[in-house]
Every structure is written in C-alpha cells, then in structure tokens.
Ligand code: FES
C-alpha cells in the first residue's frame with residue numbers, strides 16, 4: 052500500500068514503493084496533467100513539485116515521495132490562475148500543449164525560489180524542459196511576464 | 202501522402218474495404234433564393250469568388266453542409282465540429298473561428314467538439330500536408346454564411362418581414378426594434394433550407410471579427426495550462442489494462458521464439474501475446490514482436506524487460522547508414538534518371554568555362570513528438586472503439602478494421618488532442634496494436650510506447666545525398682543547373698521498392714526549382730530503402746532546401762558575390778512559372794493543387810519574402826568577427842518562406858541570437874497561429890540543422906532517447922524570432938503554414954555559420970560546435 056500527499060490530500064492506493072511517482076499519479080490517482088515524455092529525467096514533461104521544489108516525477112519513486120508534499124499541475128492553483136498560468140495564457144504559449152504542464156510547474160518552482168530571475172537564470176532553469184513544438188521564445192517571455200509583470 | 206500515392210497510380214487503390222458508412226443526407230435547397238440577400242452584408246459577390254483547390258480531389262473531398270458541422274442549443278450555445286486533428290497548428294480553433302465569424306456567432310458562446318474519424322460524413326480529415334486552411338477555409342465560410350442566412354430566414358418568417366431586412370450581428374438577430382437570440386431561433390433556423398453559395402451574401406472581409414485578426418485564443422488554452430487537456434494517454438475506460446511491446450529491432454524482422462515465463466510470473470501481468478509481424482512493404486501495419494498486457498504502466502514496463510526474444514532479423518540486417526551514405530554520395534555523382542530537362546543542360550555543361558558543384562547530405566530523422574505514440578482500444582461484441590492521437594482518423598479506422606477483419610462501420614475512432622504529430626501520427630500502427638491486443642486479451646488496452654520505442658520504431662524521414670552542379674560561362678554567369686537527388690523513397694513503405702522517388706517527392710523542392718536558368722536538369726539516382734520511410738514535417742523539402750540554399754551561399758562566396766544578390770539573380774524577374782514550358786515532368790505535382798487558381802509558382806512572391814526577411818534582420822549591417830547573417834528562401838506547400846539567420850559563434854558553439862522569417866501564405870487566416878508556427882519551425886529547423894541524426898548499425902537504430910537524440914532547448918534556441926506575414930486579401934488563396942517554415946531554416950543557419958566561422962558544413966546535422 053502506498054501513501055502520498057498530493058495537492059493537499061492524503062491518498063492511499065495499491066502500488067509498490069519502486070513505482071515512479073509519474074505512473075502512480077497517472078495510473079492510480081487519475082491525475083493525468085503530468086505527462087510522460089522520456090521516463091529518463093531528460094525532457095521535463097513529468098515535472099511536479101515535491102516540497103515546493105521541481106522534480107521529475109519519472110525519477111522519483113513512491114518510496115522517496117512518501118511523506119513529502121506533492122503538487123501537480125492540477126493543484127498549482129485552485130482556479131488555475133497561478134500567475135505563471137495567467138502569463139502562459141496571455142502570451143498564447145502552447146502549440147500542441149503536451150509539454151506545458153511540465154513547463155509551467157518548472158517555471159512556478161523557479162519563481163517561488165527566485166522571484167526575479169535574470170534571463171540567463173530563466174534559460175538555465177527551463178533548459179531541462181523540452182518543447183518539441185518549439186515554444187521557447189514564448190515560454191521565456193511568459194516566465195519573465197509572470198516574474199516582472201511585463 | 203497516401204492519397205497521392207494512390208492517385209498517381211503508384212499503389213493499387215485498396216478496394217478491399219467496402220466503406221459502408223452511410224452518406225450524409227443533404228438537405229435540398231428550396232427556391233426563393235432572393236430572400237437571402239441580407240442588407241447588412243449585401244456586398245458585391247466578388248467579396249468571395251470561389252477558387253478550386255485540390256481539396257475536392259482528396260478522399261471524401263470537402264463537406265460544407267452546415268447540418269454536419271453546426272448545432273445551436275436553445276440557450277444559444279453554438280456547437281461547431283472540428284474535423285481536422287489538433288497537433289499544435291491551431292486547426293481545431295481556426296476553422297471553427299472562421300465559421301463563427303461568417304455566422305456572426307459570438308466566439309465566447311461557441312463550443313468546439315472534435316469529430317470522430319468519419320470522412321463520408323465530414324469530408325477529408327487527413328491532417329497532413331499543411332492542407333487544413335488551404336482546403337477548408339472556403340467551406341468554413343460557406344457553412345457559417347449558410348447558418349447566418351438560415352437564422353435570418355427563421356426570424357423573417359416569425360416576424361413576417363423580408364429576410365433581406367433582417368440583421369444578424371454578434372449572436373443577435375434584429376429587425377427594427379425586434380430582436381431574438383440564436384437560441385430562440387435555433388430550431389426554426391436549422392429547419393430552413395441550406396442556401397447555395399451564390400445566394401449567400403458573405404461578409405465583406407473588412408467586417409471580419411475574428412478571421413485574419415489573430416486575437417482568438419486556441420480553444421484548449423485553459424485546459425492545457427491547467428492540465429485538463431486530454432491527449433492519447435489520458436483516456437481511461439473501466440477495466441482498462443496497459444500494454445507495452447518489444448518490437449523487432451530490424452524492420453522486416455520476426456520473432457523466432459520467446460520466453461515470457463518470468464514476465465508472466467510478475468503480479469499484475471494479464472498476459473503476453475505475440476503480435477503478427479509485417480514484411481515490408483507493409484504500409485502502416487504494426488511491426489510485430491511480443492507485447493505484455495498488465496494492470497498498470499509500471500508493471501508493463503517491468504514485465505517487458507523480463508521477456509527474452511530470439512529474432513530473425515530478416516533482409517535488412519546489413520543496413521549500416523555510414524556505408525549507405527557513401528554509396529548514395531557516389532550515386533549522386535553519376536547521372537540519374539532525368540525528371541526535368543529544360544533547354545540543353547548537357548550542352549551547357551559541355552561548353553562551360555567551368556563547373557562548380559557540391560554534394561549535401563542528410564541523415565534520417567525521427568519526429569519525436571513530445572507525446573510518444575499511445576492509443577486506447579476497446580474491442581468487444583463485434584465492435585471496436587478507439588481513442589487515439591491520430592492525424593488521419595479515418596485512415597486509422599480503415600486500417601484497424603482491416604487488422605481486426607471487421608466492417609469499418611463497426612469501428613469507431615475518437616480523436617484526442619495530439620501531443621505533436623509532425624507526420625508520425627499519420628501512421629496509426631500504434632492504434633492497430635492496441636486494437637489487436639484488446640481483441641486478444643479480451644479487455645480494453647492502452648498501448649503505450651516509450652520514448653525509446655518511438656526513436657527506434659518510427660517511420661523515418663529519408664536519408665539523402667543531393668548533388669548540385671552549375672555550369673558557369675567565362676563571365677561567371679550560371680548557364681546550366683544539374684541537381685541529382687538520391688534518397689530512399691516513401692513509396693517503399695507501400696509498394697515493392699524500385700529505388701526511385703515518386704512525383705510527390707520530386708515536387709518538393711526538386712523539379713520545381715524556381716531559378717531563371719536556361720538549362721536545367723533535375724535527376725533522380727537510385728537508393729533502396731532499408732527501414733520504414735515515412736514523412737516528417739515538410740518531407741523532401743528539408744534536404745532539398747538545405748542543398749539548394751547552401752549551394753547558393755557557396756556559389757555567392759565562390760564568385761565573390763553578395764548572397765542576397767546571388768539569390769535574386771537566380772530567382773530572376775517576377776513571373777509565373779509555366780511547368781510545361783519549363784520542362785517539368787508531366788507528372789509534376791504541385792501539392793495536389795490545380796493550375797491557374799493562384800497556386801502556381803510565382804517568383805515575385807519568392808523574392809519578396811527573401812527581401813522582407815533580409816530587411817527585417819538588417820542584412821548587410823556590419824557584424825563583429827565570429828558572427829554572420831545567412832539567407833535562404835524556399836517555396837513549399839504552396840507558401841513562400843524567406844529566412845534570415847544571425848549566427849554568433851560562442852566558444853565554438855553555434856548560437857542564433859536572431860532569426861527572421863517572412864511568410865507569404867496568401868490570406869493569413871489566423872496570424873497569431875501563423876507566427877507561432879514560424880517560431881516553432883525556427884526551433885525545429887535549428888534542431889534539424891544541429892542535432893537530428895538517426896543512424897543504423899546492423900539494421901537497427903542506434904539512438905534511443907534524448908541523451909543521444911537531443912533537440913534544441915531553452916539554453917540554445919533562436920533567441921529572438923521575428924515573423925513577417927505578407928498581407929493579402931481574402932481572394933489570394935490561403936496556403937500552407939504548418940510545414941513551410943521549416944525548410945529554409947537549416948540552409949540559412951549553414952550560410953550564417955560559414956560567414957561567422959569560415960567553415961562550411963554540407964551534411965545535416967552539422968553538429969553543435971565548429
Ligand atoms: S518523462 Fe520525466 S523527464 Fe521526461
């Protein structure tokens with residue numbers, strides 16, 4: 052039996068401690084906003100927050116996640132209006148959209164830790180998140196917008 | 202693509218499936234058309250004079266029946282059907298947006314539903330070839346305009362006035378001080394006869410609210426940013442299991458024997474099944490192999506690793522891409538089969554003062570959309586229902602019906618959002634796998650591919666060697682052009698391989714070279730396929746634009762000429778190219794579009810986008826050492842795109858601080874999404890230029906995941922991309938947007954790298970460093 056605290060709720064379900072958090076969220080908790088893109092920590096599609104820090108859910112086992120506070124895209128803001136989400140909409144960032152939960156979670160964690168990142172800090176923080184559609188210009192713009200309001 | 206293969210007689214048309222889906226019953230048009238002239242839109246008919254497109258030649262053509270696409274609820278909600286797949290281009294928003302505009306529906310009261318795969322009902326749904334707007338924009342206006350008239354007619358009847366005096370504006374229907382909402386009139390309006398095109402008073406384009414404005418946001422924006430958007434792997438049904446497969450490492454290989462005892466012993470494993478293998482040419486049939494079906498994804502992953510398989514690798518086990526590349530380069534130096542002969546190229550080369558030539562190469566490319574292939578199938582009681590991110594849902598449906606030996610009427614394909622497609626998801630082998638496994642296991646099955654599966658079992662962009670030579674006279678003027686294109690053909694995936702390319706491939710930047718040179722020879726040398734060749738965004742235009750664009754840069758350098766002047770001289774005076782008079786082959790394929798409808802090659806538009814991009818970036822300005830601006834321009838999918846790339850070498854690394862793209866795609870229906878496609882093309886183009894290389898050793902793909910098949914990321918993308926859209930009115934047909942941005946990027950970067958570093962790279966990918 053696995054135990055997780057996700058988006059402020061305590062959840063119990065039947066899974067081994069070696070199961071990656073990604074598949075637990077998707078297959079057992081019906082939280083499908085967190086995406087699978089590589090399973091190897093290389094693309095960022097599965098980015099969630101663990102105790103407020105951005106982690107790759109495909110690289111965190113349930114054993115490691117137990118006792119931690121997990122936040123997924125579904126729990127980032129009750130109305131989906133986190134300033135990063137708003138900035139994303141204002142700049143029409145997504146194309147296919149598949150990478151965007153991960154991008155938003157990464158950006159939100161960055162701004163929580165460093166509310167006014169420099170451009171170089173934004174680029175380096177976001178470089179683990181692949182967008183095959185190539186929305187980087189708007190992603191960087193939206194992080195800046197969420198950070199500075201412009 | 203498949204359509205064109207069949208059309209051109211390359212493939213025997215597959216008649217095996219009797220498509221018994223019922224035809225949509227069309228409402229008859231009742232007379233009295235004069236009542237449909239609405240005062241407020243009584244524009245002259247030339248506001249929308251229709252032109253012919255290749256859309257009507259596509260399977261099931263274009264449907265413009267409002268009864269198929271529109272419904273209005275009593276509360277006024279307008280529901281519009283999106284029949285094209287959404288993979289990031291915005292098609293799911295843009296076509297309904299045009300319907301809504303012409304209908305005078307308030308976009309905030311519009312709901313979009315995605316069509317299932319049903320071409321007899323919706324018309325062609327194959328979302329491929331940058332065709333959605335090109336083929337369907339006129340239908341979208343027709344559908345919207347029809348409903349607006351029907352609303353007016355219903356109101357006129359109710360009020361006992363002439364429909365021509367009724368005003369339909371922003372979800373309200375008015376006459377004098379009387380007004381009704383769309384919802385009040387819904388039932389009566391939808392019972393009205395559907396007017397004919399000639400009887401519709403279309404909106405004057407300056408009355409457009411949404412079309413051409415770029416202010417409407419994509420319909421899924423909120424869901425995407427909150428994690429609620431539904432992609433292929435996000436659908437669940439009760440009792441669903443998850444499958445993973447081990448597929449033959451070499452195309453055409455098959456299982457000799459396998460041992461799944463350890464996998465079967467793992468708790469949570471439902472079963473292990475051998476998939477039917479396919480021998481090329483197998484179209485979109487699954488590769489075969491062994492699949493495990495388990496309670497959840499993690500169990501399936503673990504179980505899959507426990508299966509041991511002995512393979513018979515089949516006839517392609519000797520494929521080594523390095524050796525093959527050397528063979529193609531040698532072939533390219535020989536004379537190939539003549540495809541286009543204009544003037545006397547042999548004479549021009551025989552009499553040349555000198556000949557200048559180079560060979561350009563490209564490795565295979567895998568699409569790696571962020572969402573790896575995934576599909577859910579529920580096969581039970583003689584019916585099959587599929588949920589899948591597919592570009593061509595009706596093709597998927599017929600493929601799945603054939604694989605299950607079911608009537609197509611008993612197969613339903615629901616289309617989710619696609620987490621990227623780029624041509625890979627035109628091929629629904631993964632959905633067929635899910636269907637086969639659901640049938641075998643007797644439970645609903647989600648087939649999930651891993652990234653490694655995706656990299657290793659794609660339908661790959663071809664590999665190529667392009668040899669270009671010019672004959673120069675004593676004054677260094679170009680008197681002859683020879684281009685021999687050598688690349689395994691897409692045809693090999695569908696028919697016995699001749700080693701030669703087919704008219705669709707020839708038409709993508711090869712025989713349609715738009716240069717004003719008296720003597721031209723376009724040739725094709727033989728290259729056999731040893732893997733599944735498919736299509737990747739912009740297809741053969743990628744290697745051709747790279748070869749031609751790089752060559753123009755090299756020629757300019759060789760002759761001491763300015764690169765832009767060199768381009769403009771080769772393009773020549775503004776003219777419409779007459780294919781027959783220019784020695785084009787009789788089978789010349791112009792993206793499926795008919796001649797004389799605004800789709801012909803117009804060199805003035807080509808030169809203009811080059812000039813626009815160059816002016817945008819400030820081409821000609823002084824730059825420090827280690828920096829350079831390169832240019833390229835290419836026409837594809839009937840659009841013209843010029844690229845100016847500024848490259849800066851940073852410690853030997855190629856960086857692109859600024860890149861300008863100018864696109865002429867006719868009437869720009871949704872400029873905001875056009876810009877986003879251009880920005881995306883710039884990033885993918887840089888990845889193609891620097892990174893994308895799939896290689897083979899002993900028949901198997903070497904790469905596996907991002908660690909050895911990486912892409913451009915936030916730490917090194919074209920930092921500032923500026924899109925210039927050439928303005929046109931509605932009468933200039935809208936053309937492709939999804940693909941045409943890609944081809945000119947890599948050659949513009951290569952030309953800039955040369956100027957910045959003095960090093961010329963003639964192979965794609967060039968690598969990240971010099
Ligand atoms: S899926 Fe976790 S980083 Fe790619």
Ligand code: FES
Nearest residue numbers: 147148150182184
């Ligand atoms: S929006 Fe498609 S991968 Fe980022």
